[in-house]
Amino acid sequence: MVRYAIMRLVQFIETSKLDGFRTAIHDWFYINRTAIVVEKDLGALSSIKNNLANLNVELKEISEDIFYSLRTDYALKNRYLKAKQYLGKGYRAFAIIRANKIIGDIWYAIITPSQTHPDLKWLGIICNNNDIYMFDMYIHPKERGKFLAVSLQYEALQKLREKGFQKAYGFFWLDNVPASWTHRTLKFKEIKKVEMLRFLTFRRKNREIPLL
Amino acid sequence: MSIEKQIMDFIVTTLLKKTDIHENITDTYPLIETGIIDSLGILKLLSFLEEKFNIHIMDEELIPENFDTVQSISSLIKGKIK
Numbered sequence: 001m002v003r004y005a006i007m008r009l010v011q012f013i014e015t016s017k018l019d020g021f022r023t024a025i026h027d028w029f030y031i032n033r034t035a036i037v038v039e040k041d042l043g044a045l046s047s048i049k050n051n052l053a054n055l056n057v058e059l060k061e062i063s064e065d066i067f068y069s070l071r072t073d074y075a076l077k078n079r080y081l082k083a084k085q086y087l088g089k090g091y092r093a094f095a096i097i098r099a100n101k102i103i104g105d106i107w108y109a110i111i112t113p114s115q116t117h118p119d120l121k122w123l124g125i126i127c128n129n130n131d132i133y134m135f136d137m138y139i140h141p142k143e144r145g146k147f148l149a150v151s152l153q154y155e156a157l158q159k160l161r162e163k164g165f166q167k168a169y170g171f172f173w174l175d176n177v178p179a180s181w182t183h184r185t186l187k188f189k190e191i192k193k194v195e196m197l198r199f200l201t202f203r204r205k206n207r208e209i210p211l212l
Numbered sequence: 213m214s215i216e217k218q219i220m221d222f223i224v225t226t227l228l229k230k231t232d233i234h235e236n237i238t239d240t241y242p243l244i245e246t247g248i249i250d251s252l253g254i255l256k257l258l259s260f261l262e263e264k265f266n267i268h269i270m271d272e273e274l275i276p277e278n279f280d281t282v283q284s285i286s287s288l289i290k291g292k293i294k
Contacts, residue, residue, distance in 0.1 A: 146229075177254060185244060
Protein backbone atom coordinates (compact mmCIF):
# COMPACT_ATOMS: atom_id res chain seq x y z
CA MET A 1 0.00 0.00 0.00
CA VAL A 2 2.84 2.40 0.90
CA ARG A 3 4.65 1.53 -2.35
CA TYR A 4 1.46 2.13 -4.30
CA ALA A 5 0.98 5.53 -2.64
CA ILE A 6 4.59 6.52 -3.38
CA MET A 7 4.25 5.43 -7.01
CA ARG A 8 1.04 7.45 -7.40
CA LEU A 9 2.59 10.52 -5.78
CA VAL A 10 5.63 10.34 -8.08
CA GLN A 11 3.26 9.86 -11.03
CA PHE A 12 1.27 12.94 -10.02
CA ILE A 13 4.39 15.08 -9.74
CA GLU A 14 5.88 13.87 -13.03
CA THR A 15 2.58 14.16 -14.91
CA SER A 16 2.10 17.69 -13.57
CA LYS A 17 5.56 18.68 -14.78
CA LEU A 18 5.31 17.06 -18.21
CA ASP A 19 1.63 17.21 -19.16
CA GLY A 20 0.32 19.91 -16.83
CA PHE A 21 -1.52 20.03 -13.52
CA ARG A 22 -4.97 19.67 -15.12
CA THR A 23 -4.00 16.38 -16.77
CA ALA A 24 -2.60 15.06 -13.49
CA ILE A 25 -5.78 16.00 -11.60
CA HIS A 26 -8.01 14.60 -14.34
CA ASP A 27 -6.69 11.09 -13.64
CA TRP A 28 -8.07 11.28 -10.11
CA PHE A 29 -11.29 13.25 -10.27
CA TYR A 30 -14.04 12.89 -12.83
CA ILE A 31 -17.80 12.67 -12.78
CA ASN A 32 -18.93 11.14 -16.06
CA ARG A 33 -15.83 10.09 -17.98
CA THR A 34 -16.45 7.73 -20.88
CA ALA A 35 -14.33 4.65 -21.45
CA ILE A 36 -14.63 2.84 -24.77
CA VAL A 37 -14.13 -0.91 -24.42
CA VAL A 38 -12.42 -2.39 -27.47
CA GLU A 39 -11.42 -5.75 -28.87
CA LYS A 40 -9.07 -6.77 -31.64
CA ASP A 41 -9.17 -10.05 -33.51
CA LEU A 42 -5.46 -10.81 -33.84
CA GLY A 43 -6.11 -12.88 -36.95
CA ALA A 44 -7.26 -9.70 -38.70
CA LEU A 45 -4.22 -7.49 -38.20
CA SER A 46 -3.60 -5.43 -41.31
CA SER A 47 -0.06 -4.26 -41.84
CA ILE A 48 1.06 -0.71 -41.10
CA LYS A 49 4.29 1.20 -41.57
CA ASN A 50 6.70 0.10 -38.83
CA ASN A 51 8.47 3.17 -37.59
CA LEU A 52 10.48 1.55 -34.81
CA ALA A 53 13.49 0.61 -36.92
CA ASN A 54 13.74 4.11 -38.42
CA LEU A 55 13.77 5.71 -34.99
CA ASN A 56 16.71 3.75 -33.69
CA VAL A 57 14.74 2.02 -30.97
CA GLU A 58 14.39 -1.64 -30.13
CA LEU A 59 11.38 -3.55 -28.92
CA LYS A 60 11.73 -5.94 -26.01
CA GLU A 61 9.29 -8.04 -24.08
CA ILE A 62 9.56 -7.56 -20.35
CA SER A 63 8.63 -10.13 -17.77
CA GLU A 64 9.63 -10.38 -14.13
CA ASP A 65 12.34 -12.93 -15.02
CA ILE A 66 14.22 -10.62 -17.33
CA PHE A 67 13.38 -7.13 -16.05
CA TYR A 68 16.06 -7.00 -13.40
CA SER A 69 18.71 -8.49 -15.66
CA LEU A 70 18.11 -5.90 -18.37
CA ARG A 71 20.59 -3.09 -18.15
CA THR A 72 17.92 -0.57 -18.86
CA ASP A 73 16.12 2.05 -16.88
CA TYR A 74 12.88 3.94 -17.32
CA ALA A 75 13.05 7.52 -18.55
CA LEU A 76 10.46 8.32 -15.87
CA LYS A 77 10.60 7.24 -12.24
CA ASN A 78 6.86 6.60 -11.91
CA ARG A 79 6.92 4.23 -14.88
CA TYR A 80 9.71 2.26 -13.21
CA LEU A 81 7.77 2.03 -9.94
CA LYS A 82 4.63 1.07 -11.85
CA ALA A 83 6.52 -1.60 -13.80
CA LYS A 84 7.72 -3.17 -10.56
CA GLN A 85 4.15 -3.32 -9.28
CA TYR A 86 2.80 -4.78 -12.51
CA LEU A 87 5.56 -7.38 -12.75
CA GLY A 88 4.86 -8.42 -9.17
CA LYS A 89 1.29 -9.17 -10.24
CA GLY A 90 2.47 -11.32 -13.14
CA TYR A 91 1.72 -8.85 -15.93
CA ARG A 92 4.10 -8.42 -18.84
CA ALA A 93 4.98 -5.58 -21.19
CA PHE A 94 6.45 -4.73 -24.55
CA ALA A 95 8.84 -1.84 -24.22
CA ILE A 96 10.63 0.39 -26.68
CA ILE A 97 14.17 1.14 -25.66
CA ARG A 98 16.68 3.72 -26.82
CA ALA A 99 20.16 4.07 -25.35
CA ASN A 100 19.23 1.80 -22.44
CA LYS A 101 16.23 3.93 -21.51
CA ILE A 102 12.67 2.63 -21.79
CA ILE A 103 10.82 5.44 -23.56
CA GLY A 104 7.47 3.71 -23.99
CA ASP A 105 5.65 0.57 -22.96
CA ILE A 106 2.37 -1.28 -23.18
CA TRP A 107 1.24 -3.89 -20.67
CA TYR A 108 -0.77 -7.06 -20.95
CA ALA A 109 -2.31 -9.60 -18.61
CA ILE A 110 -2.90 -13.22 -19.44
CA ILE A 111 -6.16 -14.06 -17.75
CA THR A 112 -6.19 -17.41 -15.97
CA PRO A 113 -8.18 -18.79 -13.02
CA SER A 114 -5.34 -17.64 -10.77
CA GLN A 115 -4.62 -14.29 -12.44
CA THR A 116 -6.99 -11.55 -13.48
CA HIS A 117 -6.93 -7.78 -13.85
CA PRO A 118 -9.14 -5.41 -11.81
CA ASP A 119 -10.19 -3.41 -14.91
CA LEU A 120 -12.05 -6.40 -16.33
CA LYS A 121 -14.71 -6.19 -13.64
CA TRP A 122 -15.71 -2.54 -14.10
CA LEU A 123 -15.32 -2.73 -17.88
CA GLY A 124 -17.41 -5.91 -17.99
CA ILE A 125 -14.90 -7.81 -20.13
CA ILE A 126 -14.96 -11.60 -20.15
CA CYS A 127 -11.69 -13.05 -21.43
CA ASN A 128 -11.65 -16.60 -22.74
CA ASN A 129 -8.65 -18.88 -23.11
CA ASN A 130 -6.27 -17.41 -25.70
CA ASP A 131 -7.50 -13.87 -25.04
CA ILE A 132 -5.42 -11.19 -23.36
CA TYR A 133 -6.12 -7.82 -21.79
CA MET A 134 -3.86 -4.90 -22.85
CA PHE A 135 -3.59 -1.76 -20.75
CA ASP A 136 -1.59 1.30 -19.74
CA MET A 137 0.32 2.26 -22.86
CA TYR A 138 2.69 5.13 -22.33
CA ILE A 139 5.05 7.09 -24.55
CA HIS A 140 7.45 9.58 -22.97
CA PRO A 141 6.23 13.12 -23.82
CA LYS A 142 9.52 14.03 -25.51
CA GLU A 143 9.11 11.05 -27.86
CA ARG A 144 5.53 11.75 -28.94
CA GLY A 145 4.70 12.80 -32.49
CA LYS A 146 6.82 10.11 -34.13
CA PHE A 147 4.16 7.46 -34.80
CA LEU A 148 5.57 5.46 -31.88
CA ALA A 149 2.25 4.74 -30.15
CA VAL A 150 0.69 3.05 -33.16
CA SER A 151 3.95 1.25 -34.02
CA LEU A 152 4.39 -0.03 -30.46
CA GLN A 153 0.84 -1.28 -30.13
CA TYR A 154 0.92 -2.85 -33.58
CA GLU A 155 4.20 -4.67 -32.86
CA ALA A 156 2.85 -5.84 -29.51
CA LEU A 157 -0.29 -7.22 -31.16
CA GLN A 158 1.83 -9.04 -33.72
CA LYS A 159 4.03 -10.61 -31.04
CA LEU A 160 0.96 -11.69 -29.09
CA ARG A 161 -0.51 -13.29 -32.20
CA GLU A 162 2.77 -15.18 -32.70
CA LYS A 163 2.38 -16.49 -29.13
CA GLY A 164 -0.98 -17.97 -30.11
CA PHE A 165 -3.37 -15.43 -28.61
CA GLN A 166 -6.51 -14.85 -30.63
CA LYS A 167 -8.12 -11.74 -29.24
CA ALA A 168 -6.93 -8.64 -27.38
CA TYR A 169 -9.19 -6.54 -25.19
CA GLY A 170 -8.60 -3.07 -23.81
CA PHE A 171 -10.13 0.36 -23.40
CA PHE A 172 -9.41 4.02 -23.99
CA TRP A 173 -10.87 7.19 -22.54
CA LEU A 174 -12.98 8.97 -25.13
CA ASP A 175 -11.52 12.34 -24.08
CA ASN A 176 -7.99 11.06 -24.72
CA VAL A 177 -7.65 11.94 -28.40
CA PRO A 178 -4.21 10.30 -28.94
CA ALA A 179 -5.40 7.02 -27.37
CA SER A 180 -8.62 7.07 -29.34
CA TRP A 181 -6.67 7.79 -32.53
CA THR A 182 -4.21 4.94 -31.89
CA HIS A 183 -6.98 2.37 -31.35
CA ARG A 184 -8.99 3.56 -34.32
CA THR A 185 -5.95 3.59 -36.61
CA LEU A 186 -5.36 -0.04 -35.66
CA LYS A 187 -9.05 -0.74 -36.31
CA PHE A 188 -10.00 -2.02 -32.87
CA LYS A 189 -13.69 -2.91 -32.67
CA GLU A 190 -15.54 -0.66 -30.20
CA ILE A 191 -17.83 -2.85 -28.08
CA LYS A 192 -19.39 -0.52 -25.50
CA LYS A 193 -19.20 2.77 -23.68
CA VAL A 194 -18.79 2.75 -19.91
CA GLU A 195 -19.38 5.99 -18.03
CA MET A 196 -17.39 6.27 -14.83
CA LEU A 197 -17.15 8.42 -11.77
CA ARG A 198 -13.92 8.69 -9.79
CA PHE A 199 -12.92 10.48 -6.63
CA LEU A 200 -9.34 9.57 -5.68
CA THR A 201 -9.41 5.78 -5.18
CA PHE A 202 -13.21 5.51 -5.20
CA ARG A 203 -14.63 4.49 -8.59
CA ARG A 204 -18.19 3.82 -9.65
CA LYS A 205 -19.74 2.78 -12.92
CA ASN A 206 -22.60 5.14 -13.85
CA ARG A 207 -23.84 3.62 -17.09
CA GLU A 208 -22.97 1.06 -19.75
CA ILE A 209 -24.05 1.51 -23.38
CA PRO A 210 -23.50 -1.32 -25.92
CA LEU A 211 -22.12 -0.19 -29.28
CA LEU A 212 -22.42 -3.40 -31.27
CA MET B 213 -7.63 30.40 -50.27
CA SER B 214 -9.30 26.99 -50.73
CA ILE B 215 -9.90 24.67 -47.76
CA GLU B 216 -7.55 22.10 -49.30
CA LYS B 217 -4.76 24.69 -49.57
CA GLN B 218 -5.19 25.83 -45.96
CA ILE B 219 -5.08 22.23 -44.71
CA MET B 220 -2.06 21.50 -46.91
CA ASP B 221 -0.21 24.56 -45.62
CA PHE B 222 -0.88 23.53 -42.02
CA ILE B 223 0.38 19.99 -42.66
CA VAL B 224 3.53 21.20 -44.41
CA THR B 225 4.40 23.81 -41.81
CA THR B 226 3.37 21.96 -38.64
CA LEU B 227 3.16 18.20 -39.10
CA LEU B 228 5.88 17.30 -41.56
CA LYS B 229 9.15 16.05 -40.16
CA LYS B 230 12.50 17.21 -41.52
CA THR B 231 12.84 13.93 -43.40
CA ASP B 232 9.50 14.24 -45.22
CA ILE B 233 9.59 15.69 -48.72
CA HIS B 234 6.71 18.13 -48.95
CA GLU B 235 6.60 18.08 -52.76
CA ASN B 236 5.25 14.51 -52.45
CA ILE B 237 2.20 15.63 -50.51
CA THR B 238 -0.83 15.89 -52.77
CA ASP B 239 -4.54 16.00 -51.96
CA THR B 240 -4.67 12.20 -52.11
CA TYR B 241 -1.36 11.41 -50.38
CA PRO B 242 -1.94 8.94 -47.50
CA LEU B 243 -1.27 10.88 -44.31
CA ILE B 244 -1.84 8.12 -41.75
CA GLU B 245 0.02 5.15 -43.17
CA THR B 246 3.01 7.42 -43.84
CA GLY B 247 2.98 8.54 -40.21
CA ILE B 248 2.38 12.24 -40.96
CA ILE B 249 -0.77 12.22 -38.84
CA ASP B 250 0.00 10.29 -35.69
CA SER B 251 -1.58 10.42 -32.25
CA LEU B 252 0.01 13.80 -31.47
CA GLY B 253 -0.46 15.15 -34.99
CA ILE B 254 -4.21 14.51 -34.81
CA LEU B 255 -4.43 16.66 -31.67
CA LYS B 256 -2.70 19.58 -33.43
CA LEU B 257 -4.78 19.10 -36.58
CA LEU B 258 -8.07 18.99 -34.67
CA SER B 259 -7.35 22.18 -32.82
CA PHE B 260 -6.29 23.89 -36.08
CA LEU B 261 -9.43 22.78 -37.94
CA GLU B 262 -11.82 23.68 -35.13
CA GLU B 263 -10.31 27.12 -34.68
CA LYS B 264 -9.73 27.95 -38.35
CA PHE B 265 -13.14 26.84 -39.64
CA ASN B 266 -15.11 27.46 -36.44
CA ILE B 267 -16.48 23.92 -36.31
CA HIS B 268 -16.65 21.10 -33.79
CA ILE B 269 -15.47 17.65 -34.72
CA MET B 270 -17.43 15.00 -32.84
CA ASP B 271 -15.84 12.00 -31.12
CA GLU B 272 -17.43 9.60 -33.58
CA GLU B 273 -16.00 11.57 -36.51
CA LEU B 274 -12.47 11.03 -35.22
CA ILE B 275 -11.84 8.03 -37.46
CA PRO B 276 -8.97 7.39 -39.88
CA GLU B 277 -11.32 7.47 -42.90
CA ASN B 278 -12.02 11.17 -42.26
CA PHE B 279 -8.35 12.14 -41.95
CA ASP B 280 -6.52 9.85 -44.33
CA THR B 281 -5.90 12.47 -47.05
CA VAL B 282 -6.17 16.23 -47.49
CA GLN B 283 -9.17 15.46 -49.69
CA SER B 284 -10.99 13.48 -46.99
CA ILE B 285 -10.28 16.12 -44.33
CA SER B 286 -11.56 18.77 -46.69
CA SER B 287 -14.77 16.79 -47.35
CA LEU B 288 -15.38 16.53 -43.61
CA ILE B 289 -14.93 20.29 -43.19
CA LYS B 290 -17.10 21.16 -46.19
CA GLY B 291 -19.89 18.96 -44.81
CA LYS B 292 -19.81 20.95 -41.59
CA ILE B 293 -19.69 24.50 -42.94
CA LYS B 294 -22.41 24.07 -45.55
